[in-house]
Amino acid sequence: MEFQNRNLGIPKFKSPLQLSTVRGDKIFNFVGEEEKFVFDLSNDNYTQCLEKGVEPLCLEKAGPRQDLFFDPSNTTAAIVTCGGLCPGINNVIRGIVMALHYFYGIKRILGVPYGYEGLNPAMGHGFVDLTPNKVKDIHLFGGTFLGSSRGAQDVSLMVNTLAENKIDILFAIGGDGTLKGVDAIGEEIAKQGLDIGVVGIPKTIDNDIDIIDKSFGFETSFDVAGSILRDAHNEAAGAYNGIAIIKLMGRDSGFIAASAALAMPVVNLVLIPEMEFHLEGPNGFFEVLEQRLSEKRHAVIVVAEGAGQHLFEKKDVVKDASGNVQHQDIGLFLKDRIKEHFKDTSVTIKYIDPSYIIRSAPANSSDSVYCSRLAYHAVHGAMAGKTRFVVSKVNNQYVYVPISQVTQKRKKIDLESEFWFSVLQSTGQPFHLG
Ligand SMILES: Nc1ncnc2c1ncn2[C@@H]1O[C@H](COP(=O)(O)OP(=O)(O)OP(=O)(O)O)[C@@H](O)[C@H]1O
Numbered sequence: 186m187e188f189q190n191r192n193l194g195i196p197k198f199k200s201p202l203q204l205s206t207v208r209g210d211k212i213f214n215f216v217g218e219e220e221k222f223v224f225d226l227s228n229d230n231y232t233q234c235l236e237k238g239v240e241p242l243c244l245e246k247a248g249p250r251q252d253l254f255f256d257p258s259n260t261t262a263a264i265v266t267c268g269g270l271c272p273g274i275n276n277v278i279r280g281i282v283m284a285l286h287y288f289y290g291i292k293r294i295l296g297v298p299y300g301y302e303g304l305n306p307a308m309g310h311g312f313v314d315l316t317p318n319k320v321k322d323i324h325l326f327g328g329t330f331l332g333s334s335r336g337a338q339d340v341s342l343m344v345n346t347l348a349e350n351k352i353d354i355l356f357a358i359g360g361d362g363t364l365k366g367v368d369a370i371g372e373e374i375a376k377q378g379l380d381i382g383v384v385g386i387p388k389t390i391d392n393d394i395d396i397i398d399k400s401f402g403f404e405t406s407f408d409v410a411g412s413i414l415r416d417a418h419n420e421a422a423g424a425y426n427g428i429a430i431i432k433l434m435g436r437d438s439g440f441i442a443a444s445a446a447l448a449m450p451v452v453n454l455v456l457i458p459e460m461e462f463h464l465e466g467p468n469g470f471f472e473v474l475e476q477r478l479s480e481k482r483h484a485v486i487v488v489a490e491g492a493g494q495h496l497f498e499k500k501d502v503v504k505d506a507s508g509n510v511q512h513q514d515i516g517l518f519l520k521d522r523i524k525e526h527f528k529d530t531s532v533t534i535k536y537i538d539p540s541y542i543i544r545s546a547p548a549n550s551s552d553s554v555y556c557s558r559l560a561y562h563a564v565h566g567a568m569a570g571k572t573r574f575v576v577s578k579v580n581n582q583y584v585y586v587p588i589s590q591v592t593q594k595r596k597k598i599d600l601e602s603e604f605w606f607s608v609l610q611s612t613g614q615p616f617h618l619g
């Protein structure tokens with residue numbers, strides 16, 4: 186059993202890569218289609234499969250194939266970046282261009298400006314020719330060299346643009362929306378019987394893409410947040426009953442807030458979308474905060490953007506152009522409520538909202554390594570004719586996973602997980618809060 190990736194057809198061209206097929210010659214081997222990794226590594230899964238006499242669910246190993254679907258001498262690729270910014274987008278663009286050009290000798294590589302909007306000819310954005318020379322330094326900068334956008338575009342119109350411009354492979358770098366979008370493009374391509382491959386490279390600082398170990402850029406974003414927490418702690422500790430509140434991004438999942446707090450262990454309370462805490466009463470937020478202040482005379486609180494939405498009065502839901510819910514401002518709300526609660530006590534509140542700063546930075550070294558490797562694997566899978574897949578790490582191995590598998594639901598912090606327990610151990614936050 187396996188997460189079966191779709192293929193455009195039978196590969197008919199030999200790879201130009203000078204790789205090996207035997208072990209022991211100190212040359213990297215082509216990856217065979219039969220090479221897999223078990224998805225669920227737990228002993229429970231192992232015994233269940235044994236008992237039922239079934240093969241465990243497997244994932245396809247990423248890497249260069251010996252046989253290609255696309256003829257390297259006559260292939261055009263395009264790259265699009267959509268959704269919010271994220272550290273490492275430029276590294277991925279650069280890696281894809283370098284791999285296509287230098288490994289496979291592909292000369293026509295097009296950059297799609299401003300996200301899916303760039304595939305709508307009516308917008309008049311045109312394409313950017315991508316060459317190694319053009320992209321060689323872009324990893325030094327944050328943001329996206331190609332520009333991005335949110336908002337729906339007509340899928341069949343985008344497919345027409347690909348076909349009319351003789352694009353054989355589309356690489357889409359983005360979050361859950363982008364991945365759903367490129368899967369829809371892949372579905373329409375199949376309906377029309379076209380030989381165009383589509384690949385997703387999961388990007389999001391929120392780290393909320395299901396199944397995969399982590400999305401690129403996530404680590405850099407909480408790395409940047411870490412130094413902000415360090416300084417916020419100085420502010421809090423510098424005043425009697427000093428309270429620093431730091432709001433970090435994280436629309437529906439609290440990974441940035443929780444990881445930043447673990448990375449910079451000066452934090453006392455972490456509020457995430459996954460927990461339903463209350464402010465007043467026994468085991469409430471104020472009780473925990475009062476306790477902390479009485480013991481240490483300062484407190485650092487990290488709140489994720491999507492936390493505590495249940496505390497607001499019901500209002501009309503506001504959505505962005507892509508249909509993502511825009512949350513009410515929990516940071517300012519907490520600041521006001523803390524001020525009101527402690528009005529008869531001497532407290533000093535410092536409110537910090539680093540907002541976009543944590544996602545517009547260039548990738549750190551760890552993310553840079555990850556981005557390059559994702560880009561190379563994306564190119565190898567695409568050249569072999571695989572389509573509607575994402576490339577990522579699962580259980581620390583690079584694999585190809587059907588897009589539909591990773592977009593079914595959002596990844597969230599499991600409050601019973603060792604990860605969340607480690608956050609509680611690091612912060613001293615009680616279990617009962619939330
Ligand atoms: N089901 C879908 N079908 C087609 N296109 C979609 C679908 N969902 C989202 N898109 C498109 O994908 C693009 C990016 O989506 P979105 O703005 O939600 O960002 P994202 O990729 O999820 O990244 P982020 O993590 O920053 O939110 C938008 O142009 C959006 O219209």
Ligand SMILES: O=P(O)(O)OC[C@H]1O[C@](O)(CO)[C@@H](O)[C@@H]1O
Pocket residue numbers: 268269270360389390391434435436490505544
């Ligand atoms: O304001 P924008 O650019 O639409 O994006 C904000 C959202 O994007 C994210 O950074 C994810 O990309 C979320 O954490 C945040 O809610």
Ligand SMILES: [Mg+2]
Pocket residue numbers: 268360361362509
């Ligand atoms: Mg999204």
